[in-house]
Amino acid sequence: MKTMKMISRRSFLKAAMAAAAVSALGLTGCGSSASSTASGTASSAAASSAAASEAGQTFKVGIVNYVDHASLNQIVASVEERLDEVGREKGVTFDYADYYANAQADQTNLNQIGADLVADGVDVIVAVATPTAATMLAAVEDTDIPVVYSAVTDPAAAGFDTEPNITGTSDALNTDAIMNLILAVNPGIDTIGLLYDLSQDASTQAIADAKAFCDSKGIKYIEKNGTTTAEVQMAAEALIAAGVKAVFTPTDNTVMTAELSIYETFTEAGVQHYTGADSFALNGAFVGYGVDYVQLGEATADMVVELLCDGKTPADLPFQTFDNGIATINTETCEALGLDLDTVKKAFAPYCTEVVEVTTAENFS
Template identity: 60%
Template sequence: MKKKMMTAVLAMTMVAAAVAGCGSSSGSGTTVELTNEAGGDAQAETQKAEADQTAAEGTVYKVGIVQYVDDASLNQIEKAIEAELTAKGAELGVTFDYADYTFNGQADQSILTQIAADLVADDVDLIIPIATPTAVVMQSATEENQIPVVFSAVSDPVGAGLAADVNAPGSNITGTSDAIDTAAIFDLMLAANPDTAKVGLLYDKSQASSLGAIEDAKAYCDEKGIAYVEKTGTTSAEVQAAADALVAEGVDAVFTPQDNTVMTAELSIFEKFIDAGIPHYTGADSFALNGAFCGYGVNYEELGTKTADMAVDILVNGADPAATPIENLERGIVTVNTETAEALGLDYSMFKDMCSEVVETVTAEEFE
């Protein structure tokens, strides 16, 4: 990071010493040490805060944003992050330069690795990876240089090895989680159809974010005496084949957690399930936008906004990512695709008493 030095002179007993600030700055990232021999501690603290504020103004922070793949949820998160960084920059008088450092990994490990190397070479001040696979790559790339990483939409940060503890992540990384309540989703499933006897579990086994929720789903089914069939796919074509297999198995419903591979394929499989009379219950609202019957989870716009706020706190206020708790937004928002519900003949009126909010949507590719 580029550093600049400036000197400030305060009247009477106030003595200011300029020290190096952080950020790839076009202004000055200076902090000021103040003392008051007369004991005016409150006044000294006020003046120090004002000096720090003035010093930060004009600073340019280089922020890398790396999305795992194009899908409705992740696109929504990225847009929210960018909007919040722009708004906070205007509010604080600084610039968050993300436009020059925003990339899409296209769900390709080699591309993500190259993006990480490029961001490190560009000496960015902070990296925001979106989704678990992206966060894992960015963490690996920053272990030695300790560039701060603030991830977004990581379902199980501890299980993925990204954090030692959600309250004290450790090292240079923190962020936001979109962990879901799997049991609550299955409760919705049984409320809509108490006769559900066999459930299909559709996911990508290479997606670490899906594994914990799938294990929770199996435990729920075992407890309730519900049979389950697992089908997986690592590409859209494989997911389509897995969906066909679940239809052939005659499942009563299908469950998918926040799985980016299945999300990418949803527009190509939702009609298969509708034609077979099978409701698809999922762990994100974007699935419902792309044709699934029901999505249950966090508000991804709020998740992106919160992620950006955490990044700003680290860059501008010097917050330590290692000691910044991972944020898990309030869960309980159900999104129902009304076109799919009508096609399936499903009544979801009881959902309003089982969650914090029911949102209705129709099939589209992106959120407006």
């Protein structure tokens, strides 16, 4: 893959390969024989995997991140760490460093990255976030290269559950649970702000669920949207001007990218920001609730290993969802909002399985 401006930490030294070479280099392997239920092209790839199994093997793992922000970067780091761990255990190498790219939320970049990874003959592509997964799936058409996605909120709505060459992990959000957290701290609240990007697939169902929840409780809601950090900042200010005291954002990549720019605006106005991932809280939001992104990344990496080392195909591996239930409180924001941490934790207790405390930082360490 050529070095491109949107690639943050990679330099490819290998020339593009012919289409026939891409096919020949499909799946290689390091483990047990392919499943007897596999058929067609996938079966051939799995058979090649079994025949080639040996210590010292190197697998080319493309990892494509949609955009830089704490949630997605955390997934990438977790995938890489898990692949390194399994590689040491099995005596093989998962080469992701030469095949990592960040599209910076640009569709043109995604298209180019997908084409380059196919030309490089990678053995698998890990696609982080829904737009990435859709683009990589299109890129590998007519090849044997499987796609393993991570942080796709609604795989069925994206059409991935009917595609034979893609599987992965979902960060679907239990919206009612996080809305209950808002009411637990604010039992008399009459209006809730909804902050999201209309173009983000990850937000569609969650926002619909939030509206239904509000309707069922007789609570008004005010919607504000943004597609860039500047627009999200203006939307946040508009919600403050409207007088809301609590704002809900689902697992929205655009708002996540902007969180470091808006959390102080909300906090200084006394507005509690409830969000669909722990990494929002890391970046200053009052509360994040939902999937553990370290666990999500590890599970994604394990699926990669099953494909490359165990002769599995994507069709053998249904996509995975994870139990919600972890509430992450930013203790600095909690204090700045004038809330007592112990009181908040006690209010949350009936609605979550665990409460985690964090302070504001740019990324997870």
